[in-house]
Amino acid sequence: MSGSQPPGRGLYVSLLGIDGIGKSSLAQRLTRDLRERGLKVLPLSWRDCLDAQLPGWPQQALRTMWMDTYRLMFGSTIDQGQHIALPERYADWVEERAEERLSELAATPSSATTGPLAAAMVEFAGNLVLYSEVIRPALERGEIVVQETFPYKHVLKEYLLAVYAANRTGTGAYHPQEIDPLFTPMEEFFGGPLNPDVGVFVDGPPELALEWRLKQSGQVGVMEDLRIAGEPGFDGFVRLQSECARRFLEFARKYGWQRHEVRDAPADSNVRRGLDILLAEISRLRPHWQLGRCAGVAAEPAEPE
Ligand SMILES: Nc1ncnc2c1ncn2[C@@H]1O[C@H](COP(=O)(O)OP(=O)(O)OP(=O)(O)O)[C@@H](O)[C@H]1O
Ligand SMILES: [Mg+2]
Numbered sequence: 001m002s003g004s005q006p007p008g009r010g011l012y013v014s015l016l017g018i019d020g021i022g023k024s025s026l027a028q029r030l031t032r033d034l035r036e037r038g039l040k041v042l043p044l045s046w047r048d049c050l051d052a053q054l055p056g057w058p059q060q061a062l063r064t065m066w067m068d069t070y071r072l073m074f075g076s077t078i079d080q081g082q083h084i085a086l087p088e089r090y091a092d093w094v095e096e097r098a099e100e101r102l103s104e105l106a107a108t109p110s111s112a113t114t115g116p117l118a119a120a121m122v123e124f125a126g127n128l129v130l131y132s133e134v135i136r137p138a139l140e141r142g143e144i145v146v147q148e149t150f151p152y153k154h155v156l157k158e159y160l161l162a163v164y165a166a167n168r169t170g171t172g173a174y175h176p177q178e179i180d181p182l183f184t185p186m187e188e189f190f191g192g193p194l195n196p197d198v199g200v201f202v203d204g205p206p207e208l209a210l211e212w213r214l215k216q217s218g219q220v221g222v223m224e225d226l227r228i229a230g231e232p233g234f235d236g237f238v239r240l241q242s243e244c245a246r247r248f249l250e251f252a253r254k255y256g257w258q259r260h261e262v263r264d265a266p267a268d269s270n271v272r273r274g275l276d277i278l279l280a281e282i283s284r285l286r287p288h289w290q291l292g293r294c295a296g297v298a299a300e301p302a303e304p305e
Contacts, residue, residue: 010040010139011286013278014150016248017202018241019224020213022262026202026274027148033275034144034282039289042143046130046151050090058133063090065126067098072119073158073228074102076112103222112172113162116228117179120158124186127151131194144282150199152190156247157223159183160240164229191255198281201252201302202274204262206241210234252302259302 013030015023027043034041049062070086077084084102087093130151138145159179166176213220222228226236252259258281260274283291 010141010143010145011198011282012135012139012145012147012196013198013200013282014147014196015200015202016150016153016252016257017204017262018153018206018209018244018248019221019237020209020216021202021204022212022267022270022274023202024148025267026200026260026271026278027146029271029275030278031146033279034146037289037291040143041146042138043146043148044135044138045148046126049130049134051094054134058129061129062126063093065122065129067093068122069119069126069154069158070099070102072115072122073161073223074105074115076115077105079105105222112169113166113174113179114172115162116158116165117162117174117182120155120162120183120186123151123155123158124189127155127194147196150190150196152187152194152251153244153248155186155190156183156244157240160243161226161228164226164231164240168230187251191251195255197285198278199252199255199257200274200278200281201248201257201259202262203245203249203259206238206245208262208264209241210237249302257302 015027017023031041031043046062046066049059050066052059054062067086067088067090074084075086084105086098087096093099135145135147159182162174162179163176166172166174166179210220213224220234220237224237224240225232225234226240227233229236249259251257258277260277262270262274279291282289
């Protein structure tokens with residue numbers, strides 16, 4: 001993240017972190033804080049774009065790819081003896097509450113390697129479109145784009161689910177060693193053209209995220225543990241998320257992200273420390289926005305010790 005962009009251009013801020021570790025809480029607080037200072041902020045996710053006022057291109061492509069990631073993850077799933085039928089049209093998708101129904105699946109038999117692997121590729125493709133057609137134009141209009149989850153997370157998780165499934169079944173068309181080389185160029189692209197101006201890795205123990213998630217909703221999401229790879233249970237949450245956290249830290253170090261360490265403390269104190277890091281980094285890159293009062297807070301780069 002160079003900060004070499006000309007003044008007048010907006011700023012792309014993105015957060016990376018495991019499921020339930022507090023990214024959204026921090027992103028919402030940042031959005032509120034920057035707006036109170038009179039800055040133009042666009043909180044942005046792929047999900048929000050599906051129902052936003054966008055032209056046919058890119059909206060149709062974003063809707064189709066969004067549905068296809070689910071179709072690939074769950075298309076081969078059998079629930080209560082029947083194949084899950086997913087609607088083709090977006091209007092039916094909304095009407096039939098397809099995502100909510102999928103999130104209610106108690107256990108998902110493995111769709112082996114192909115589904116999650118193909119989902120990772122489509123997820124990546126969708127984010128290529130999202131960046132060039134939605135994020136970049138907003139930056140050119142001078143807006144601050146706040147993305148509560150850097151989409152590297154979703155691509156990594158789907159890829160890891162493919163690897164877990166391949167390792168577990170030992171069958172299927174693709175072997176773990178064969179899958180690996182597919183992921184590397186996508187990761188490099190996230191660290192290259194898709195890398196935000198300000199990236200903060202929200203780091204913290206998966207056990208804490210699990211505790212908060214269970215308090216929040218009493219369960220973990222269907223994509224947050226290893227049930228898709230054939231291993232139901234909370235152990236799968238901790239295993240999958242620990243591997244994600246390890247890879248996120250590597251990514252953060254390699255591509256110049258800051259690290260915000262979440263502690264077992266009240267949500268507000270974690271959010272405040274995260275906000276300080278974000279504001280300090282934003283002030284450094286855009287001194288003319290005069291966020292002055294926070295500029296003295298030192299951010300912690302995710303450098304190797
Ligand atoms: N320090 C904290 N103490 C207690 N609860 C917390 C803390 N930080 C966050 N939470 C709670 O944990 C839950 C998940 O937080 P949040 O939605 O911000 O995480 P996230 O990283 O955005 O999750 P997701 O992966 O779903 O996007 C929320 O219910 C939130 O209120
Ligand atoms: Mg979130």
